[in-house]
Amino acid sequence: MFKKKKGRAGAEIPSSSLADIAFLLLVFFLVVTTIDVDTGIGLVLPPPPDESEPPPPIRERNLLKVLVNSQGLILINERPAAVTEVRERVANFVDNANRANDENLSVSPQAAIVSIKTDRQTPYEIYIRMLDEVRGAYKELRDAESMRRFGVNYDRYRASLASPSDDEVRRIYPMNVSIAEPDPGSN
Amino acid sequence: MSKFQKKNAKAKQEVPTTAMPDIVFMLLIFFMVTTVLREVTLQVRVELTRAENIEKIEQKRLVSYLYIGPQVLGGNVYGDTKVQIDDALIDEMSFIRRIMYDKLLEQPKLIVSLRVDRESEMGIVTDVQQELRQAGTLQINYSTRRLQ
Numbered sequence: 290m291f292k293k294k295k296g297r298a299g300a301e302i303p304s305s306s307l308a309d310i311a312f313l314l315l316v317f318f319l320v321v322t323t324i325d326v327d328t329g330i331g332l333v334l335p336p337p338p339d340e341s342e343p344p345p346p347i348r349e350r351n352l353l354k355v356l357v358n359s360q361g362l363i364l365i366n367e368r369p370a371a372v373t374e375v376r377e378r379v380a381n382f383v384d385n386a387n388r389a390n391d392e393n394l395s396v397s398p399q400a401a402i403v404s405i406k407t408d409r410q411t412p413y414e415i416y417i418r419m420l421d422e423v424r425g426a427y428k429e430l431r432d433a434e435s436m437r438r439f440g441v442n443y444d445r446y447r448a449s450l451a452s453p454s455d456d457e458v459r460r461i462y463p464m465n466v467s468i469a470e471p472d473p474g475s476n
Numbered sequence: 477m478s479k480f481q482k483k484n485a486k487a488k489q490e491v492p493t494t495a496m497p498d499i500v501f502m503l504l505i506f507f508m509v510t511t512v513l514r515e516v517t518l519q520v521r522v523e524l525t526r527a528e529n530i531e532k533i534e535q536k537r538l539v540s541y542l543y544i545g546p547q548v549l550g551g552n553v554y555g556d557t558k559v560q561i562d563d564a565l566i567d568e569m570s571f572i573r574r575i576m577y578d579k580l581l582e583q584p585k586l587i588v589s590l591r592v593d594r595e596s597e598m599g600i601v602t603d604v605q606q607e608l609r610q611a612g613t614l615q616i617n618y619s620t621r622r623l624q
Binding site: 304307308311312314315318319321322326327328329330331332333334335336337357407408409410411412413414416417418420421424425428468471 | 493496497500501503504507508510511525527528529530531532533534536539587589592593594595596597598599601602605606608609610612614615616617618619620621622
């Protein structure tokens with residue numbers, strides 16, 4: 290029985306076209322794949338308000354209130370400000386302990402909270418530009434701190450970490466950006 | 477001259493091609509794994525804004541998209557600003573809560589990426605955010621392009 294089988298020649302599946310088939314599939318997936326990653330501004334929303342529990346008390350000086358009104362004008366602590374000013378103002382406010390030591394600015398970077406409020410008619414683009422500036426301020430501070438302590442910028446420092454929870458720079462400058470509760474009656 | 481002739485005289489100067497299917501298959505498997513086939517057809521116009529200090533979302537599997545923009549009515553005509561999730565327009569804001577809650581149960585680390593048209597107003601975005609808070613999907617991302 291076995292002898293007979295051995296004797297028969299050329300009982301293989303022809304595999305010369307295998308490469309062609311694989312190439313065809315490869316080209317299909319190459320064309321279909323979109324490599325571009327999604328980029329954007331990440332944010333964590335506050336959990337829904339709990340009526341039975343009042344919000345935790347926050348000292349007035351630790352809160353930087355940024356309002357973008359319906360005309361797209363930016364008000365920081367009720368005073369108008371330009372978009373280009375936001376970065377400087379936020380950086381000063383957050384890093385107060387190492388800079389001006391102003392009575393009206395935050396006690397420490399950990400305690401600082403940037404509260405953002407918008408109207409219904411606020412243009413989305415201006416809101417994003419403002420948010421971008423706030424993030425820019427934090428990036429500056431983190432880069433400076435990372436340079437001072439580890440000699441590399443923040444992105445490189447973070448890439449070198451084994452786990453994100455080891456991030457000491459982030460512990461010093463946590464980004465406390467909070468979206469304020471919208472006014473109930475506004476439409 | 478004679479040197480070259482000597483070299484030419486030797487037979488079998490081909491690149492071995494037996495390993496080629498293996499290599500091709502490897503590439504093929506890589507692309508099959510990375511491909512995300514399902515792409516939605518947009519029914520709203522989404523022209524993203526640009527920003528400077530943005531981050532990448534590496535885990536594409538965690539992301540669920542939510543589109544906000546003026547409804548495309550054909551040609552260059554645009555209607556009211558609408559919200560689209562997957563392939564459907566959302567008629568009522570409270571639906572978002574249910575849809576997102578279901579998605580959160582499937583993927584507890586869900587990130588909702590808001591792809592908002594640049595000419596939108598914050599009113600609808602705030603409404604959506606309120607719904608997302610109720611649903612418990614607190615991780616969001618404002619999708620933006622890198623500033624040129």
